[in-house]
Amino acid sequence: MSIVNAIHVKSITDIQNEIIEEFEVYDDWMDKYNYLIEISRELPVIDSKLKVNENLINGCQSKVWLNAEYNQGKIDFSADSDAIITKGIVALLIRVLSGRTPAEILNVDLYFIDRIGLRQNLSPTRSNGLLSMIKQMKLYALAYQTKYQ
Amino acid sequence: MNFNIDQIRKDFPILSQQVYNRPLVYFDNGATTQKPQCVINCINDYHTQHNSSIHRGVHYLSEKATEDYENARKTVQHFINAASSNEIIFTPGTTSSINGLAFSFGERYIREGDEIIVTEMEHHANIVPWQMLCERKKSRLRVIPFSDEGILKLEELDRMINEKTRLICVIHVSNALGTINPVNEIIQKAHQHNIPVLVDGAQSVQHTSVDVQQMDCDFFAFSGHKIYAPTGIGILYGKEKWLDELPPFQGGGDMVDVVTFEKTTYNSLPFKFEAGTPNYIGAIGLASALDYVTSLGVENIAQHELTLLHQGTEKLLNLGYVKLFGTAPHKSSILSFIVNGVHPYDTGMVLDKMGIAVRTGTHCAQPVMQHYGIEGTVRASVALYNNALEIDALVEGVKKVKTMFG
Numbered sequence: 001m002s003i004v005n006a007i008h009v010k011s012i013t014d015i016q017n018e019i020i021e022e023f024e025v026y027d028d029w030m031d032k033y034n035y036l037i038e039i040s041r042e043l044p045v046i047d048s049k050l051k052v053n054e055n056l057i058n059g060c061q062s063k064v065w066l067n068a069e070y071n072q073g074k075i076d077f078s079a080d081s082d083a084i085i086t087k088g089i090v091a092l093l094i095r096v097l098s099g100r101t102p103a104e105i106l107n108v109d110l111y112f113i114d115r116i117g118l119r120q121n122l123s124p125t126r127s128n129g130l131l132s133m134i135k136q137m138k139l140y141a142l143a144y145q146t147k148y149q
Numbered sequence: 150m151n152f153n154i155d156q157i158r159k160d161f162p163i164l165s166q167q168v169y170n171r172p173l174v175y176f177d178n179g180a181t182t183q184k185p186q187c188v189i190n191c192i193n194d195y196h197t198q199h200n201s202s203i204h205r206g207v208h209y210l211s212e213k214a215t216e217d218y219e220n221a222r223k224t225v226q227h228f229i230n231a232a233s234s235n236e237i238i239f240t241p242g243t244t245s246s247i248n249g250l251a252f253s254f255g256e257r258y259i260r261e262g263d264e265i266i267v268t269e270m271e272h273h274a275n276i277v278p279w280q281m282l283c284e285r286k287k288s289r290l291r292v293i294p295f296s297d298e299g300i301l302k303l304e305e306l307d308r309m310i311n312e313k314t315r316l317i318c319v320i321h322v323s324n325a326l327g328t329i330n331p332v333n334e335i336i337q338k339a340h341q342h343n344i345p346v347l348v349d350g351a352q353s354v355q356h357t358s359v360d361v362q363q364m365d366c367d368f369f370a371f372s373g374h375k376i377y378a379p380t381g382i383g384i385l386y387g388k389e390k391w392l393d394e395l396p397p398f399q400g401g402g403d404m405v406d407v408v409t410f411e412k413t414t415y416n417s418l419p420f421k422f423e424a425g426t427p428n429y430i431g432a433i434g435l436a437s438a439l440d441y442v443t444s445l446g447v448e449n450i451a452q453h454e455l456t457l458l459h460q461g462t463e464k465l466l467n468l469g470y471v472k473l474f475g476t477a478p479h480k481s482s483i484l485s486f487i488v489n490g491v492h493p494y495d496t497g498m499v500l501d502k503m504g505i506a507v508r509t510g511t512h513c514a515q516p517v518m519q520h521y522g523i524e525g526t527v528r529a530s531v532a533l534y535n536n537a538l539e540i541d542a543l544v545e546g547v548k549k550v551k552t553m554f555g
Contacts, residue, residue: 029169029502034553061494061510061525082524083492084554128494 012104015096016112023116032117036088043091046078057136059129062086066133068140070148074099075140079133086128089113089121093130097137102145106138152449154536160185160441161534171504174539179324179352179483179530180508181374184438191437192379195430203429204403204420218429221436222419225384228439229369230360235389235418239432242383243351244274246370247318249398249422250347250385251278254316255286256396263288264313266306269295270323270330272514275349279318288315295520299326299475306335310342317346321353325514325528326475327458327483329357336365345391351375355532356454356481358447367391373431377533378438382431385422392418399424442533450533454482457531457540464544470551474526484529485512488547491554493525499553500527500546507543 010018026032046055050067057064062083069076077098081087096112097105113119122131158164163183166173175183201210203218219234226234240246259265265279269292276290283290291309295301306317317339322329336346345367350359355376361369368391373382387395397404397415401424406414415421442450461484465471474485488496497509510525511518518525529543 030499030549030553033499033502037553062492063524083494085495085498 012096012100012108016110019092019095019112020115033085033088036085038088039091040081040084040087043080043087043094044078046080050078051080057129057132059086059132061128064090064129064133066136068137068144070144073148074101075105075137075144077137077140081129083128086121086130089118089130090133093134093137102141102148105141106145110134152445152453154453154534157445158534158536160187162186162189164534168504168506169502174503174505174542176529176531176535176539176543177506177508178532178535179375179512179528181380182355182377182532183534184377184379185441187441188377188379188434188437192430192434195433200430202426214429217433218427221429221432224436224439228359228443229354229384229386230362231386232362233389236386236392238385238387238392238419238422239427240370240383240385240422241381241428242372242374243349243370244372244383246383246385247274247347247349248278250368250370250387250395251282252398253395253422255282257394258315259286259288261287262313263315264291264309264311265289265315266291266293266309266317268293268301268319268330269516269520270299270301270326270328270514271318271320271349271516272324272351272512274351274513275318275320275347276516289313292516293319295328297521299323299328299477301328301330301335303331303334303338306338310338310344314342314344317344318349319346320349320351321359322350322356322481322483323475323514323517324352324483325485325512325517325526326477327480327485328475328477329353329479329481331479332366333364340365352482355442355450357451361386373435373438376435376438377441378435379431382428382435384435389418392422397421397424401425403427445533451481453533454531454535457535457537458482458484460537461529461531461540461543464540465547468544468547468551470555471547474521474523482531484531485526486529487523487526488550488555491550493527495554496527496547496550499550500543503542503546503549505543505546 046065046067051065055065055067062081064081066079077094079090079094081090113122161183199213201214203215222234222237225237279290293301293306319330319335321332332348339346347368348366350369350371354371367388369386371384374380404416404421404424406416470489472487493509497507500507508528512528
């Protein structure tokens with residue numbers, strides 16, 4: 001609990017700006033992707049017991065697994081993907097949205113995706129599971145908000 | 150061989166651009182092909198100077214457009230060597246052709262318990278319309294399997310054909326594996342039992358010469374945009390004896406003879422199957438594209454593409470960490486592969502940023518992926534304007550992918 005709080009002294013906006021700064025040093029796409037590959041390795045991988053069909057978000061291009069746990073007013077997410085670049089972006093989304101309140105998640109404007117040049121990955125036609133993942137995170141937030149308020 | 154690739158590339162204005170500050174290498178031709186300047190000019194000129202709805206006007210422009218549309222039909226007829234232009238139906242594309250045929254053929258010939266045979270290699274457009282028909286009519290879809298090399302197991306076809314078989318539908322060139330299927334042999338077997346055959350030519354007409362009379366197929370479908378023509382135009386070919394028997398699949402203007410509220414009688418072939426204002430500019434654009442292909446020579450194109458396919462196959466396999474899907478000896482244009490240990494989507498994302506356009510995923514042929522137990526592949530598909538330098542760029546791209554993810 002204290003660790004989560006310590007991490008989230010920073011606001012969602014702080015973290016998004018932090019990510020934008022991190023990506024600013026890369027003007028080459030390959031460096032950007034290499035950084036995403038690095039980040040993907042840091043993602044706390046979803047417990048294999050939770051990598052089940054109920055947690056699967058099936059994109060036509062790549063798959064994403066997402067699990068949510070409600071913990072004292074906040075939602076902890078864990079996730080995984082079978083594609084590494086997708087997984088890197090998943091890790092960024094988790095970094096921004098995990099450990100937040102349902103209200104924060106429901107109201108979030110994820111502007112960092114656009115600013116780091118990865119907006120194309122969230123297009124509905126890309127079908128890599130990321131857009132559905134964000135929707136699913138918001139659905140969890142809505143469900144927990146309804147349940148606990 | 151008189152095939153000047155440097156000159157030919159200049160016919161395609163889109164190819165000279167840069168993406169992400171790198172020269173565009175376009176290997177997504179299986180999805181759609183780029184258009185030569187003559188086709189672009191043709192469509193532009195039509196909108197600028199000649200546009201008019203066909204078949205009903207009494208005025209100059211309408212007469213001219215009607216004549217050009219019907220001449221386009223003759224161009225298509227000659228391109229696939231159909232016996233009559235009545236056998237050439239303009240549709241929006243392969244998918245529409247097959248859906249239309251599935252409806253008409255189903256209404257006329259399919260009863261409960263009947264069987265339709267497809268192959269495990271089909272793309273969704275030659276599976277789903279038949280599945281929908283089978284659900285409507287309580288009939289049964291049967292599937293000819295293929296081997297791991299990507300070769301149809303025709304001995305299974307012999308076992309499958311019976312007195313309930315009404316139609317066989319087969320993809321000419323596999324969009325996911327590149328296999329050129331032995332359609333002549335399949336048609337011969339089918340005709341011994343008086344069973345008609347639909348050949349899906351979406352990936353064949355642009356790569357190999359097609360003669361529907363020599364092939365003796367009963368139906369043949371293809372898309373314009375995959376053979377350097379605009380989108381939204383395609384062909385359903387059918388032998389006249391079949392098309393005469395089949396009911397129309399859409400009702401509306403142009404396909405009618407006499408309309409009263411009691412009964413409507415239908416127009417003759419080919420108009421019976423072309424309800425509403427047709428895509429006449431698309432049809433005229435298609436004819437322009439076919440003229441272009443003919444001017445280069447379909448056999449020359451096939452030879453050029455085969456050379457590239459062999460170069461690509463050899464160079465990718467020589468890397469030692471690329472697995473190729475579709476290794477039939479008789480192949481065309483398609484390099485479907487996985488870089489070992491790397492997800493196809495990651496491969497495609499990195500190639501994209503190197504300016505190389507490929508397709509990743511299931512290629513609208515999920516059963517093919519299920520056959521191999523994989524999520525998808527990377528597909529590089531060659532066209533007449535690709536060159537050896539681009540094959541090298543692809544191989545360099547794959548090397549880069551391996552260093553990043555491997």
